[in-house]
Amino acid sequence: MQLISDSGSTKTDWCITNDGRIVRRIITQGINPFHQSGQTIYDVLNGELLPELADVKVDEVYFYGSGCREECVPMMTDVLSCAFSHASTIEVHSDLLGAARAVCGMGEGIACILGTGANSCLYDGRDIVMNTPPLGYILGDEGSGAVLGRLFVNALYKNQLPESVLSDFERETGCGMADVIHRVYREPMANRFLASFAPFIHSHLYVPSVRLIVVDNFRMFFRRNVVQYGRPKLPVGAVGSIAGHFYDEFVEAAIDEGFTVGRTSSSPMSGLVEYHSCN
Template sequence: MILIADSGSTKTDWVLADGRHVVRQVLTQGINPFHQDRLTVENIVVGELLPKLGAADVKAVYYYGSGCREEFIPMMADIFTAAFSGAEHVEVNGDLLGAARAVCGRDEGIACILGTGANSGLYDGVRITGNTPPLGYILGDEGSGAVLGRMFVNAIFKGGLPESLRDEYLSITGQTMADIIRRVYREPLANRYLASMSCFIAGRLDVPSLRSMVIENFRSFFSRNVVQYCRPDLPVGAVGSIAYYFRAELEEAAGVEGFTVGKVMRSPLEGLVAFHGGK
């Protein structure tokens, strides 16, 4: 059987598969070698993951995660090799390659991650050959949930959206403008807080100005990130909750900017099981 992981800083989704058949799905806390030392990662794998997998006979491990820079890959591979001594193959890659393999398979394409943050890459069917730096939600991350939330807050307090929408949001959340400002500037994980507003936005796309704002966010993503690859002939595939729940707006923005949207998945695991299980 093969074990495939899609990991972020907050959680890691694991799938145990026999070919293309999913045998078990497991959730553990997130892994990010950029922020966590070896012992912390080992404790998650040995202390959380292994007990949930039981006596599974894992022959190959394919791990895709955030923070997997080149310098951290040997450490991560060592951890998995030690934990799964019977594995004949261990592969550690960044989350962008995981997204590319999920939505493009072995074909050329442009792969994107559109969730709390945003990222994109030009994929030749084997590896990522180009990447526009996303720069994070303060300097960039166009198309992300965090930037969408930032745009929403700006618009409800500066007249860009109907007052009724502002009043509804504040009533439902029990917040004031001062509360929102404090949460963004004085508390940790402001990007996740801003991205959480996308749930409210998704339920009110019948408000024309709000839907236009979502499309504007995606248009900025294409014009500032995807256009740099100079390959409008390639399909643009995407993984992540923002791409998944706002697919219609993503497709409209792509069309205006001269691109075509390919596969869209909430999680890359479905595509990765097909990619690796078909070998």
């Protein structure tokens, strides 16, 4: 039995597989070893995950997550070893390597994460060989939900969008300009707040000026991140909610910038299950 995880700061998706077949999926709160102690992480595993696996003998554990920097891997590995003492294999990797394995498998490619934040890498079929620093939503993160929200709000309140969009936005979200400014500048997690506008934006893609913001956000992502790899003939695959829900706009931006799109999905899990069934 294999246990494969895709973890972010908000939630962790756990998948039990047997010979490449999904047996069970479990959702727990997010795990991030950069921000959480080993004891905190173990408490999550012991309280939320292990009770769901009482009847399962886990042989292999593959953990992919945000915050799994090189210096955090030993601690995360130790915690998983305590929780799964009978497992013969325990591996901890970054969410970016998880994305690469999910969309590229064992082939070369450019892999991206496009969710609340954004990241990308050049992948040789085994390892990440180059990464353009994303820099976060203030300094970078082009293509992300947070930047999409920022660009949308900017256009909304600088009269770049139809009045009907402004009316819809304030009615549906309950936010006016003062509320938005307060949430962004006075409260924590402004990136998540800005990214939360993605569903509204998606529901208004029929408005040409709204759709253009989405396409331009992706075009900036290609120009400032993907171009750096110097491999325009490689397919560009992506995982994450923004990539999944704005797939057509992602493809349009890729074509405009001279790239082709590879495997794209809201979640990397199916690709990871496929990858580990072959390895």
